[in-house]
Amino acid sequence: MKAVIWNSTKNVSVADVPEPTILNQRDAIVKITTTAICGSDLHIYAGDVPSMEAGDILGHEFMGEVVEIGKDVKNLKKGDRVVVPFVIACGACFYCQHQLFSLCDNSNPNAAMLEKLYGQSSAGLFGYSHLYGGYAGGQAQYARVPFADVGPICIADDSLSDEKVLFLSDILPTAWQAAENCGIERGDTVAIWGCGPVGQLTISCAFMLGAEHVIAIDRNPRRLEMARKSNAETLDAGDPELQQKLRDLTAGRGPDRCIDAVGMQPRAAIIDALYDRAKQALMLESDHPDALSQAIHACRKGGTVSIPGEYSGSVDRFPLGAAFAKGLTLRLGQTNVQRYVRPLLEKIERGEIDPSFVITHRLKLDDAVEGYANLASENGECIKITLKPW
Amino acid sequence: MTNQFQNNSRINIANVERAASVIGGSLLVYSALRHWRWLTIATAVTGAALIRRGVTGHCEAYGALGFSTRKSGDNVSVPYRHGIRVHSSITVNKPRFEVYSFWRALENLPSFMQHLEKVRETGKFVSHWEARTSLGQTVAWDAEMITDDPGQLIAWRSLPGADVDNAGSVRFADVSGHGASGNGGSGNRGTEVHVELSYVPPGGVIGAWLIKALGQNPKEQIQQDLRHFKMMIETGEVPQTQRETRKAAEETKQAQEVALQDASEASFPASDAPAYI
Numbered sequence: 106m107k108a109v110i111w112n113s114t115k116n117v118s119v120a121d122v123p124e125p126t127i128l129n130q131r132d133a134i135v136k137i138t139t140t141a142i143c144g145s146d147l148h149i150y151a152g153d154v155p156s157m158e159a160g161d162i163l164g165h166e167f168m169g170e171v172v173e174i175g176k177d178v179k180n181l182k183k184g185d186r187v188v189v190p191f192v193i194a195c196g197a198c199f200y201c202q203h204q205l206f207s208l209c210d211n212s213n214p215n216a217a218m219l220e221k222l223y224g225q226s227s228a229g230l231f232g233y234s235h236l237y238g239g240y241a242g243g244q245a246q247y248a249r250v251p252f253a254d255v256g257p258i259c260i261a262d263d264s265l266s267d268e269k270v271l272f273l274s275d276i277l278p279t280a281w282q283a284a285e286n287c288g289i290e291r292g293d294t295v296a297i298w299g300c301g302p303v304g305q306l307t308i309s310c311a312f313m314l315g316a317e318h319v320i321a322i323d324r325n326p327r328r329l330e331m332a333r334k335s336n337a338e339t340l341d342a343g344d345p346e347l348q349q350k351l352r353d354l355t356a357g358r359g360p361d362r363c364i365d366a367v368g369m370q371p372r373a374a375i376i377d378a379l380y381d382r383a384k385q386a387l388m389l390e391s392d393h394p395d396a397l398s399q400a401i402h403a404c405r406k407g408g409t410v411s412i413p414g415e416y417s418g419s420v421d422r423f424p425l426g427a428a429f430a431k432g433l434t435l436r437l438g439q440t441n442v443q444r445y446v447r448p449l450l451e452k453i454e455r456g457e458i459d460p461s462f463v464i465t466h467r468l469k470l471d472d473a474v475e476g477y478a479n480l481a482s483e484n485g486e487c488i489k490i491t492l493k494p495w
Numbered sequence: 496m497t498n499q500f501q502n503n504s505r506i507n508i509a510n511v512e513r514a515a516s517v518i519g520g521s522l523l524v525y526s527a528l529r530h531w532r533w534l535t536i537a538t539a540v541t542g543a544a545l546i547r548r549g550v551t552g553h554c555e556a557y558g559a560l561g562f563s564t565r566k567s568g569d570n571v572s573v574p575y576r577h578g579i580r581v582h583s584s585i586t587v588n589k590p591r592f593e594v595y596s597f598w599r600a601l602e603n604l605p606s607f608m609q610h611l612e613k614v615r616e617t618g619k620f621v622s623h624w625e626a627r628t629s630l631g632q633t634v635a636w637d638a639e640m641i642t643d644d645p646g647q648l649i650a651w652r653s654l655p656g657a658d659v660d661n662a663g664s665v666r667f668a669d670v671s672g673h674g675a676s677g678n679g680g681s682g683n684r685g686t687e688v689h690v691e692l693s694y695v696p697p698g699g700v701i702g703a704w705l706i707k708a709l710g711q712n713p714k715e716q717i718q719q720d721l722r723h724f725k726m727m728i729e730t731g732e733v734p735q736t737q738r739e740t741r742k743a744a745e746e747t748k749q750a751q752e753v754a755l756q757d758a759s760e761a762s763f764p765a766s767d768a769p770a771y772i
């Protein structure tokens with residue numbers, strides 16, 4: 106079958122690889138009808154995710170048709186149309202039973218590695234490095250889905266297009282959890298750093314959860330334009346007056362809730378930021394070059410900073426003092442996808458949200474290499490790319 | 496905790512056999528270590544046993560148990576301070592009796608101890624164990640259960656004549672502060688499983704040195720087996736991945752190297768190195 110494989114930093118290719126087979130009785134094999142490239146894949150692409158090996162199949166946002174099931178999978182049958190959460194969860198451990206699926210105790214075969222790094226291991230993920238289990242990903246024609254009786258959600262209504270439901274696999278639940286973690290109260294102003302697909306959907310979710318104003322911040326004009334279509338006010342991340350503008354928009358209080366939908370920066374961006382810092386130091390500007398620092402600096406006292414953006418290592422110059430002085434609450438983590446798929450599918454069915462608006466490019470799987478390059482380039486025009494493997 | 500073993504045993508194996516044991520045993524340990532992900536207690540123990548036979552020129556079981564009520568030296572499998580001792584623990588999200596019962600059904604053990612082939616109960620408290628090494632050899636021993644306190648404690652030791660002298664215990668407890676429910680332990684936060692294992696480090700000082708030099712960590716091995724134990728009870732399976740894409744990766748790499756060479760030959764004599772980073 107065809108699949109997108111990782112070779113080395115900034116080097117992916119479409120290769121012919123063996124098809125997956127059932128290994129455990131709770132597995133299913135899914136023939137993929139639509140898949141996508143996520144902002145998280147860009148961290149891998151940039152070489153910022155440790156424990157990738159040449160030949161690893163990428164991708165964790167996918168859906169398709171069940172073509173084979175293990176004998177312990179009772180809730181699915183061949184022919185079912187399913188969306189697959191990017192988090193692999195057993196459904197039976199303490200964490201799964203507390204709806205914290207991304208912290209599953211039992212789905213990561215390489216738990217020992219992650220335990221060494223972080224003290225405890227978390228769930229296995231599709232196509233997301235060996236630390237997260239070394240599972241083959243979904244930018245392929247077929248994928249093996251472990252614990253298929255827990256993760257995949259059936260889409261019974263054939264009139265719902267793949268594009269409308271695909272993002273239940275990751276970015277829609279991620280956006281929802283990001284907004285929910287804020288504890289938004291009616292009348293709140295929510296500021297969101299990063300207007301990638303996650304940021305875009307977070308704008309919608311924040312409004313759905315009762316935000317009065319949403320301020321979206323990015324450098325990319327195309328992305329800011331999309332954010333304005335969702336009724337967000339927008340600010341340029343590079344604006345030296347950014348902090349002042351955020352205060353002005355909130356009569357000095359600062360946004361009640363701030364969301365970092367950017368995550369760790371590719372190396373080149375860090376160097377830019379260091380350069381910015383040097384410039385700012387000379388101009389006696391306060392130095393808050395990255396999104397998370399800016400969010401903490403801007404947030405109102407007693408407010409919440411929610412971090413869906415991904416981090417894997419340590420962060421330098423983290424403004425803990427500001428967070429402490431202002432009594433902020435920080436909420437973060439990988440999305441507990443399984444917890445949100447059902448209620449969010451219902452919202453899609455009722456027409457309350459259609460996440461497909463983030464898609465700007467529809468490519469064949471064969472063109473994935475171009476897709477990655479465009480998505481990773483600073484001023485590429487792509488926002489979200491879907492891939493068709495057939 | 497690892498204690499080195501002091502050996503003053505008699506030689507009862509011929510020199511040729513001793514040499515063979517050392518070489519074979521070392522190979523076993525070495526091979527197990529190279530494939531560390533699959534390494535479990537049983538493999539290490541097995542390779543180690545062969546080395547011990549060779550190095551010590553002596554093969555005989557030690558009696559009795561460090562942690563039992565019996566006195567050390569009195570028929571112990573692993574005399575106190577004379578073996579490698581490891582302890583490890585894990586929390587299982589199931590009621591205490593269920594967790595105990597899964598372990599007590601000894602034939603379940605191979606489902607989470609990767610190198611155990613088979614455990615068969617041969618009598619009321621006696622069982623026969625078989626393990627397969629990374630090199631495909633089978634080693635075996637008989638063990639007796641010396642404590643079976645339902646829902647609380649299981650303890651065993653190998654019987655004389657074992658390929659590997661070993662002893663161990665598993666203790667089950669409700670997660671503290673919760674679930675002291677008084678109805679047989681159905682703690683609502685699950686069950687703590689505490690394992691103690693000891694085995695005679697094969698080859699005494701040299702064997703222990705070899706194990707260390709090769710970076711083997713008995714504690715990590717038992718921890719991995721315990722993880723699998725938990726996975727089996729909670730989910731009915733141990734997660735697997737399949738990885739057959741190395742070939743594709745190799746082919747891609749070769750193709751890319753060829754393309755790069757062609758490109759640089761085509762652009763000769765331009766001297767710019769390709770910009771990759």
Ligand SMILES: NC(=O)c1ccc[n+]([C@@H]2O[C@H](COP(=O)([O-])OP(=O)(O)OC[C@H]3O[C@@H](n4cnc5c(N)ncnc54)[C@H](O)[C@@H]3O)[C@@H](O)[C@H]2O)c1
Nearest residue numbers: 144145299301302303323342367368396413414415439440
């Ligand atoms: N928590 C989870 O489970 C989860 C799930 C999906 C994605 N993620 C993470 O969420 C983040 C966003 O994902 P995405 O798909 O939208 O990625 P993306 O790369 O498409 O979007 C990131 C956006 O941030 C902007 N940006 C960069 N620096 C900025 C700054 N200093 N201020 C404001 N904006 C800035 C970029 O221009 C870009 O538009 C990533 O880190 C991704 O890994 C996390």
Ligand SMILES: [Zn+2]
Nearest residue numbers: 143144145275
């Ligand atoms: Zn993602």
Ligand SMILES: [Zn+2]
Nearest residue numbers: 195198201209
């Ligand atoms: Zn779980």
